[in-house]
Amino acid sequence: MAFLWKFVFLAIFSGFNSQPLLFNCEKEPDKCESKGYFYRDNNQLKSLVRGQDEILKEMSRFGNILEEIRNRISLLERTALYKDCKELYDMGRRKSGVYSIYPLDLLHQVKSVQVYCDMDTAGGGWTVIQNRVDGKVNFSRSWQGYKVGFGDVSTSYWIGNDVIHELTKDNSSLLYVSITGKDGTTHYIQYDTFSIAGEDDDYRLYIAGNAFGTLDDRIRYRSGGDNINGMKFSTYDKDNDLSSNHCTDTMGIGGWWFNKCNDAYLNGQYPPGKWSQPWHGTFDDGSKISSTKMMIKRK
CATH class of the missing domain: 3.90.215.10 (Gamma Fibrinogen, chain A, domain 1)
Structure with missing residues (x-):
C-alpha cells in the first residue's frame, strides 16, 4: 500500500517575496481543521506550488514594469x-x-x-x-x-x-x-x-x-x-x-x-x-x- 501524505496549501501574499506555508495535516490535524484547510495529495500540491511560483514571477515582473513607468514619468516631469x-x-x-x-x-x-x-x-x-x-x-x-x-x-x-x-x-x-x-x-x-x-x-x-x-x-x-x-x-x-x-x-x-x-x-x-x-x-x-x-x- 502506497504511503500517501496529505497536505494543505496556504498562500499568503504580503509582497513579491511572500513564501507559501505548507502544513502536514496528518501530523498537525488540529492546526488544519481549526482553520478549515482542505487536503491535497502531493501531485495537487506540487501543481499549486508551481502555479503560485508563476503568479509570484508575474507579479514581480509587473512590479518592475510599474517602477520603470514611475521612473520615466519622473524623468519627463524633470525635463x-x-x-x-x-x-x-x-x-x-x-x-x-x-x-x-x-x-x-x-x-x-x-x-x-x-x-x-x-x-x-x-x-x-x-x-x-x-x-x-x-x-x-x-x-x-x-x-x-x-x-x-x-x-x-x-x-x-x-x-x-x-x-x-x-x-x-x-x-x-x-x-x-x-x-x-x-x-x-x-x-x-x-x-x-x-x-x-x-x-x-x-x-x-x-x-x-x-x-x-x-x-x-x-x-x-x-x-x-x-x-x-x-x-x-x-x-x-x-x-x-x-x-x-x-x-x-x-x-x-x-x-x-x-x-x-x-x-x-x-x-x-x-x-x-x-x-x-x-x-x-x-x-x-x-x-x-x-x-x-x-x-x-x-x-
Missing part, C-alpha cells in the same frame, strides 16, 4: 518643456525659485530661458519679468540689452523684450507690479491684460481691462504725456518717446515705455543716480524705493 511659471505651477511645482521655461515660438530652437517663478503671491504661477532688489545690476542698457535680457535671475534682472513678447502676444496675461519702500511697506497693482508687440513695432505696450491694488493706475488714464499705454519702448540708443528731450536721459537712464515722459517708471537708477517718478503720487523719486517687481501670468 518637460514648460512654457511659463503658470504651467509649472499647474503641474505641481509650488516652490518659488529659479526655473527654466521654453516660450512656445522658441521651442524649435530648444532654447531655455532662466526665470524666477513666484509661486506664492496672488495664487502663484507668476513669471517674473523684472526684479530689482538693489542697485548692483545696471539697468542702463542698450536696445540689444533689453531685447535679450540681462542680470541675475536670483536677484535683479530684466527677462528680455523678445521673451516678454512671446509670453504675452495672445493678450491673455495679467500684469502684477509691486514696489517695496524703504520703510518695508509693499504696494501693488494688478492689471487684467498686458502685452507688448514684437521688435518690428518697437515692443509697444498694451494695457487693458480693470486694475486694482494699493497703487494708483499710473500707466493709463493720466493727462497728456503721462499716459504710457500704447507707447513704444525706448533706450538710451533708441529714442521712441514723444518728448522733445530724450526721456531715457532726463528720467533715469534705464529703458522703458515713455510718452512725454511718464508717471510710472521702474527702471531708473538707484541713488545716487537719477530716478524720477517711479510711481507718481506714491513714489516720486527712487530714493524711497527698496525693490520693484513686475510679473505676468496667463489667465
Whole structure:
C-alpha cells in the first residue's frame, strides 16, 4: 500500500517575496481543521506550488514594469518643456525659485530661458519679468540689452523684450507690479491684460481691462504725456518717446515705455543716480524705493 501524505496549501501574499506555508495535516490535524484547510495529495500540491511560483514571477515582473513607468514619468516631469511659471505651477511645482521655461515660438530652437517663478503671491504661477532688489545690476542698457535680457535671475534682472513678447502676444496675461519702500511697506497693482508687440513695432505696450491694488493706475488714464499705454519702448540708443528731450536721459537712464515722459517708471537708477517718478503720487523719486517687481501670468 502506497504511503500517501496529505497536505494543505496556504498562500499568503504580503509582497513579491511572500513564501507559501505548507502544513502536514496528518501530523498537525488540529492546526488544519481549526482553520478549515482542505487536503491535497502531493501531485495537487506540487501543481499549486508551481502555479503560485508563476503568479509570484508575474507579479514581480509587473512590479518592475510599474517602477520603470514611475521612473520615466519622473524623468519627463524633470525635463518637460514648460512654457511659463503658470504651467509649472499647474503641474505641481509650488516652490518659488529659479526655473527654466521654453516660450512656445522658441521651442524649435530648444532654447531655455532662466526665470524666477513666484509661486506664492496672488495664487502663484507668476513669471517674473523684472526684479530689482538693489542697485548692483545696471539697468542702463542698450536696445540689444533689453531685447535679450540681462542680470541675475536670483536677484535683479530684466527677462528680455523678445521673451516678454512671446509670453504675452495672445493678450491673455495679467500684469502684477509691486514696489517695496524703504520703510518695508509693499504696494501693488494688478492689471487684467498686458502685452507688448514684437521688435518690428518697437515692443509697444498694451494695457487693458480693470486694475486694482494699493497703487494708483499710473500707466493709463493720466493727462497728456503721462499716459504710457500704447507707447513704444525706448533706450538710451533708441529714442521712441514723444518728448522733445530724450526721456531715457532726463528720467533715469534705464529703458522703458515713455510718452512725454511718464508717471510710472521702474527702471531708473538707484541713488545716487537719477530716478524720477517711479510711481507718481506714491513714489516720486527712487530714493524711497527698496525693490520693484513686475510679473505676468496667463489667465
